[in-house]
Amino acid sequence: MPGSVQLGPSDGRIILRTYREGLAAQVGHDLVLEFADWSATATPPGVEGGPAIEARIDLTSLRVLEGTGGVKPLSDKDRGDIAGNARKSLGTERHPHAVYRSTGFTPGGDGGTFDGTLSLHGVDRPLRLTLTRMEQGGYRARATVTQTAHGIKPYSAFFGTLKLRDAVEAEIEITRDLDGPSAG
Numbered sequence: 419m420p421g422s423v424q425l426g427p428s429d430g431r432i433i434l435r436t437y438r439e440g441l442a443a444q445v446g447h448d449l450v451l452e453f454a455d456w457s458a459t460a461t462p463p464g465v466e467g468g469p470a471i472e473a474r475i476d477l478t479s480l481r482v483l484e485g486t487g488g489v490k491p492l493s494d495k496d497r498g499d500i501a502g503n504a505r506k507s508l509g510t511e512r513h514p515h516a517v518y519r520s521t522g523f524t525p526g527g528d529g530g531t532f533d534g535t536l537s538l539h540g541v542d543r544p545l546r547l548t549l550t551r552m553e554q555g556g557y558r559a560r561a562t563v564t565q566t567a568h569g570i571k572p573y574s575a576f577f578g579t580l581k582l583r584d585a586v587e588a589e590i591e592i593t594r595d596l597d598g599p600s601a602g
Contacts, residue, residue, distance in 0.1 A: 421465035422459050422460065422462075423459070423462065425458040425460055425473075426456065426458070427454060427456060429592055429593060430556065430590065431590070431591050432452065432453045432456055432475060432590050433451065433452055433588070433589045433590075434449075434451040434480075434586050435449070435586070435589070436449045436582050436583065438487070438581065438582060446488055447485030447486060447487050448485065450482075451482055451483065451501075451504065452481055453479050453480055454480075455475075455478075455479035456473060456474065456476060458473035458474070459471070459472050469520075469523045469530075469532075470520045471520045471532060471534075472517070472518065472519045472520070473518045473590075474515055475515060475516045475518075476515060477505065477510045477514055477516055478505060478514050480501055480505060481497075481501055482496075482501055485497075503573055507571065512540070513538070513539050513540050516537060516538040517537040518535070518536050518537075518545065518547075519534050520534035521533055521535065529548070529549040529557065531546055531547065532546070532547040532549060532559070533546050534546075536563065536568075538563070538570070539568045539569050541568040543568060545563065547559040547561045548560050548561070552591070552593075555593065557592045558589065558590070558591050558592075559589070559592075560587065560590075561587075562585050563586045564586075565586060
């Protein structure tokens, strides 16, 4: 669409934060994960159809950035195992991509909210992104994704005494200016 802006990893990042629970939670780690491969089309305000966003995330590009807590620091092997388990839980062999399409925008404060649909694991569910302008420029959007709402069974180990919390926090940072038709 004329006036739309094409975005990708050089323009920002998509981060997931997961948290542990259960009787053996102290053994596991709270994780920060990143999707290294994604693309989006942003339609800025002032452009027909804007503001709007459509994003496609390659779930197979997931990587572990950090793990906090736990009884020992994460090793490279741990990081590989975690990424493999996450891809298995996400069912990336059958559903290698997630897609978000906004359906509306409500301005507010120094940002607003995008309402839309997240297609994940073959299941479409509504998702609201809360958008704020970052002080240094660009935007940050946050949302909470509930795994079971998309048919994903949260990871568990040690007979269920160590579990990944069902709610996962997603954070999208766009460092590129999107404030009008000249942004693209």
